[in-house]
Amino acid sequence: xxxxxxxxxxxxxxxxxxxxxxVAALLATRSDMTLVGEASNGREAIEQxxxxxxxxxxxxxxxxxxxxxxxxxxxxxxFPGARIIVxxxxxxxxxxxxxxxxxxxxxxxxxxxxxxxxxxxxxVHAGEKRILPEVATELAEHATDDxxxxxxxxxxxxxxxxxxxxxxAARLSITEETVKGHVKNILAKLGAKDRTHAVTIGLKRGxxxx
Amino acid sequence: MSxxxxxxxxxxxxxxxPRRFRHAAAQFLFGLVGLALITFAAVPLxxxxxxxxxxxxxxxxxxSLGTGFISSVVVSLIAVFCLNYYFLPLFSSPGTKNxxxxxxxxxxxxxxxxxxxxxxxxxxxxxxxxxLRFEERLAERTRIARELHDTLLQSFQALMLHLQVVNDRxxxxxxxxxxxxxxxRADRAIVEGRDAIQNLRSPATLTDELVQALTxxxxxxxxxxxxxxxxxxxRLSIEGVPRSLHPIVGDDIYxxxxxxxxxxxxxxxxxxxxxxxxxxxxxxxxxIRDNGKGIDPKLLETxxxxxxxLPGMRERAQQIGAKLDIWSECGRGTEVELTxxxxxxxxxxxxxxxxRLFRGKKEAADEH
Numbered sequence: 369x370x371x372x373x374x375x376x377x378x379x380x381x382x383x384x385x386x387x388x389x390x391v392a393a394l395l396a397t398r399s400d401m402t403l404v405g406e407a408s409n410g411r412e413a414i415e416q417x418x419x420x421x422x423x424x425x426x427x428x429x430x431x432x433x434x435x436x437x438x439x440x441x442x443x444x445x446x447f448p449g450a451r452i453i454v455x456x457x458x459x460x461x462x463x464x465x466x467x468x469x470x471x472x473x474x475x476x477x478x479x480x481x482x483x484x485x486x487x488x489x490x491x492v493h494a495g496e497k498r499i500l501p502e503v504a505t506e507l508a509e510h511a512t513d514d515x516x517x518x519x520x521x522x523x524x525x526x527x528x529x530x531x532x533x534x535x536x537a538a539r540l541s542i543t544e545e546t547v548k549g550h551v552k553n554i555l556a557k558l559g560a561k562d563r564t565h566a567v568t569i570g571l572k573r574g575x576x577x578x
Numbered sequence: 579m580s581x582x583x584x585x586x587x588x589x590x591x592x593x594x595x596p597r598r599f600r601h602a603a604a605q606f607l608f609g610l611v612g613l614a615l616i617t618f619a620a621v622p623l624x625x626x627x628x629x630x631x632x633x634x635x636x637x638x639x640x641x642s643l644g645t646g647f648i649s650s651v652v653v654s655l656i657a658v659f660c661l662n663y664y665f666l667p668l669f670s671s672p673g674t675k676n677x678x679x680x681x682x683x684x685x686x687x688x689x690x691x692x693x694x695x696x697x698x699x700x701x702x703x704x705x706x707x708x709x710l711r712f713e714e715r716l717a718e719r720t721r722i723a724r725e726l727h728d729t730l731l732q733s734f735q736a737l738m739l740h741l742q743v744v745n746d747r748x749x750x751x752x753x754x755x756x757x758x759x760x761x762x763r764a765d766r767a768i769v770e771g772r773d774a775i776q777n778l779r780s781p782a783t784l785t786d787e788l789v790q791a792l793t794x795x796x797x798x799x800x801x802x803x804x805x806x807x808x809x810x811x812x813r814l815s816i817e818g819v820p821r822s823l824h825p826i827v828g829d830d831i832y833x834x835x836x837x838x839x840x841x842x843x844x845x846x847x848x849x850x851x852x853x854x855x856x857x858x859x860x861x862x863x864x865x866i867r868d869n870g871k872g873i874d875p876k877l878l879e880t881x882x883x884x885x886x887x888l889p890g891m892r893e894r895a896q897q898i899g900a901k902l903d904i905w906s907e908c909g910r911g912t913e914v915e916l917t918x919x920x921x922x923x924x925x926x927x928x929x930x931x932x933x934r935l936f937r938g939k940k941e942a943a944d945e946h
Binding site for chain 2 (some may be wrong): 384386387389390391393394396397457458478479480481482483527528529530532563564567571
């Protein structure tokens with residue numbers, strides 16, 4: 369490995385300060401990497417990106433104000449060459465797909481950071497994409513499943529919030545019968561036994577967030 | 579299938595459409611038979627029109643308990659027709675109206691419909707309330723999962739990074755190796771915690787058979803005690819045909835059973851522990867018995883400090899509408915009995931509180 373190159377410049381985005389500190393501490397031990405900025409939500413991430421133009425951005429997905437997905441779409445729209453690594457807790461196939469479509473070059477689980485972060489940064493910096501086997505298995509498993517429509521995702525999100533059909537109907541300004549139809553489709557597409565099970569699957573596959 | 583998701587919808591029925599229709603039809607038929615019986619019995623018994631209308635009203639109340647608004651209205655119209663035709667002629671002679679009969683008919687109809695409307699409303703409210711409780715609990719679980727994710731899990735993941743940095747700085751040797759191993763184990767523990775948070779329901783209810791869950795629990799506890807102070811024998815017996823339980827209530831039942839078994843194995847010093855599950859038509863009964871030292875009456879009241887134990891079990895039982903009884907005498911063992919109404923415990927149980935007569939027959943027919 370050549371050491372005379374300038375270090376990889378990294379922007380770290382996560383709403384959890386302790387996690388940002390951890391990433392900073394890990395990067396500080398590497399002479400070929402340097403942390404140029406930090407952000408605690410998607411909006412800040414865009415601002416920091418404009419200022420620093422980092423080589424690599426580490427992006428959390430669930431953040432207040434603006435989430436990682438929207439932030440990534442904005443950054444990649446403005447800077448098509450941006451290299452973004454998504455860091456998150458769960459490997460739901462739908463969430464992974466969304467992140468990759470939004471422009472992520474790699475998808476890392478936070479539980480694997482200490483072993484995989486440095487290697488992933490190097491690979492992505494070298495222009496490669498990286499999906500860990502754990503994440504790839506999850507993707508392959510549901511590759512042929514019917515995807516939920518935007519409306520069905522909305523209904524599932526409301527179900528997870530503890531809303532009864534009647535309340536969901538009122539919120540979405542549709543009839544209760546339509547809501548029931550959506551729920552039935554959701555159960556069929558996800559292979560769920562009931563509403564609780566559908567919410568569990570929805571969370572696991574990243575269709576809805578916690 | 580549709581019955582499963584309907585269960586949570588507020589005012590709509592909880593059974594699948596064909597089944598619901600059959601049920602309503604049976605109740606409607608029952609109403610007609612009731613009316614006919616009263617009508618034919620009235621003549622030999624010399625019943626007064628007042629007594630007959632009261633009997634008719636009773637039939638209408640039963641019909642409105644079991645079916646929808648429309649069929650009880652139809653039954654009440656038929657009742658009015660019978661009343662007029664047989665007992666209280668609307669036209670005493672051709673052309674002349676009997677004003678008293680008109681008033682009586684109107685009063686009868688109004689009373690019948692008011693009762694029907696009230697019964698329907700109360701029934702809907704009760705169903706909506708039950709639904710609300712489950713919806714609330716689902717929301718509560720999601721909230722707890724979110725909190726745990728945002729606080730505990732994220733912090734642990736971050737701390738692991740700090741520890742990795744420390745590990746990187748250590749010179750190669752025994753301590754570095756030991757710390758590395760600990761970190762690997764911590765990784766696994768965090769993954770377990772993460773998955774538990776994600777699974778809003780415990781894995782026990784996913785296999786959804788209480789029998790299997792209890793067998794596993796019994797083996798687990800009996801195994802854990804081996805090498806300890808003697809081992810207790812565990813026996814599980816089942817009466818009736820096992821049925822799937824409601825997901826959330828099933829989870830609660832499992833947890834209460836687990837607590838009762840844990841107490842028996844850990845604290846009772848028993849050498850014989852027995853569990854019975856009775857899958858009744860209207861009740862699910864779970865009994866856990868041991869021949870151990872019994873529970874101190876004071877403990878039975880308050881529970882041990884810092885233990886989820888008995889008060890927790892009582893609280894859970896009350897929340898799901900179950901009955902928890904505990905009998906214990908010092909030196910003579912303990913018996914815990916949990917009784918849950920079938921309409922709450924079973925996944926596809928009809929929830930309507932109509933006439934049990936037809937339901938009982940139908941279920942008996944289904945079983946054979």
